Amino acid sequence: MFHIEKISSFDSPDLQPYATMKRPLEQERQGIFVAEGVKVVRRLLESHFAVASVVLPEKWLDDFRPRIEARPEPIAVYLAEKKFLEGLVGFSMFQGVLAVGKIPAPPSLDDILRNSRPPRLFVAVDALTNAENLGALVRNCVAFGVQALMVGETSSSPYLRRAVRNSMGTIFQLPVIELNQRRGELREPQTSLEKTGTRVTRPSETLAQTLRELRARGVRCIAAHPHTDKKVLSQADFSGDCCIVFGSEGDGISPAVLEACDEAVAIPMSPAVDSLNVGAAAAVFLYEAARQRGHC
Numbered sequence: 001m002f003h004i005e006k007i008s009s010f011d012s013p014d015l016q017p018y019a020t021m022k023r024p025l026e027q028e029r030q031g032i033f034v035a036e037g038v039k040v041v042r043r044l045l046e047s048h049f050a051v052a053s054v055v056l057p058e059k060w061l062d063d064f065r066p067r068i069e070a071r072p073e074p075i076a077v078y079l080a081e082k083k084f085l086e087g088l089v090g091f092s093m094f095q096g097v098l099a100v101g102k103i104p105a106p107p108s109l110d111d112i113l114r115n116s117r118p119p120r121l122f123v124a125v126d127a128l129t130n131a132e133n134l135g136a137l138v139r140n141c142v143a144f145g146v147q148a149l150m151v152g153e154t155s156s157s158p159y160l161r162r163a164v165r166n167s168m169g170t171i172f173q174l175p176v177i178e179l180n181q182r183r184g185e186l187r188e189p190q191t192s193l194e195k196t197g198t199r200v201t202r203p204s205e206t207l208a209q210t211l212r213e214l215r216a217r218g219v220r221c222i223a224a225h226p227h228t229d230k231k232v233l234s235q236a237d238f239s240g241d242c243c244i245v246f247g248s249e250g251d252g253i254s255p256a257v258l259e260a261c262d263e264a265v266a267i268p269m270s271p272a273v274d275s276l277n278v279g280a281a282a283a284v285f286l287y288e289a290a291r292q293r294g295h296c
């Protein structure tokens with residue numbers, strides 16, 4: 001079931017998420033995100049994520065109609081031309097197709113361990129603040145069979161618009177534990193579930209604590225670290241349950257997180273280069289992990 005309306009402004013409260021696209025923290029706190037582009041919005045509509053609304057130029061309506069009609073929830077569909085939308089959101093868009101989705105309740109570590117088949121493959125990111133890099137890393141995770149992503153307390157959210165866009169919508173397939181969750185701060189709990197704290201929780205654990213907990217449950221934590229001379233990628237063993245940890249663009253993996261890992265492993269490189277982009281490093285590590293597991 002859906003309702004269609006032509007719009008000429010973002011004044012209606014339902015359209016506020018589009019008007020606040022340049023204030024991503026506000027959206028994150030409200031537990032919503034904006035998906036952008038034809039492919040990403042199609043993937044959102046095909047996913048289990050709840051969708052609130054879609055904005056698109058009229059010429060795309062017939063293309064999107066079957067996916068919108070197949071959704072279980074009522075969705076508001078707003079028609080607006082690309083030029084007009086760009087004027088309102090303040091940046092240029094390729095196709096002018098946008099949607100607002102709802103960030104799902106985060107799974108617990110127990111859920112993730114219970115729901116992933118061994119040998120488990122997880123990824124963790126420490127202080128990764130560039131949303132585009134995080135989106136590219138998410139895409140690599142899904143491409144190589146990662147079963148869950150742990151996002152450290154000082155990292156960006158993978159549900160920022162640029163991260164969702166760079167993931168090409170693969171984020172809708174990856175269970176995520178965010179350790180810096182700010183959701184629910186702006187609003188009062190509305191349901192009894194929220195009042196008990198089940199949905200409006202802010203996990204107080206740090207990434208280092210989470211990695212120690214994973215190790216206690218038999219998951220080997222492997223730091224992807226360009227500065228180690230102890231082990232190179234071809235010597236690393238990814239055949240059992242493991243979590244590969246990637247660091248930030250500026251400082252790499254923090255000492256506390258490195259200390260919480262079982263070992264550090266480097267991709268050997270020319271001495272002329274200090275490190276790879278984190279998305280590229282993730283593709284190399286995850287390909288090797290998938291290869292050892294017979295998935296590539």
Ligand SMILES: C[S@@+](CC[C@H](N)C(=O)[O-])C[C@H]1O[C@@H](n2cnc3c(N)ncnc32)[C@H](O)[C@@H]1O
Nearest residue numbers: 224225226246247252253266267275276278281
């Ligand atoms: C841009 S690099 C970090 C550079 C940072 N200046 C440093 O010295 O660690 C971002 C992340 O990508 C991964 N990475 C990049 N190059 C790597 C390599 N050659 N071996 C292992 N991991 C690498 C690491 O997880 C690293 O923390």
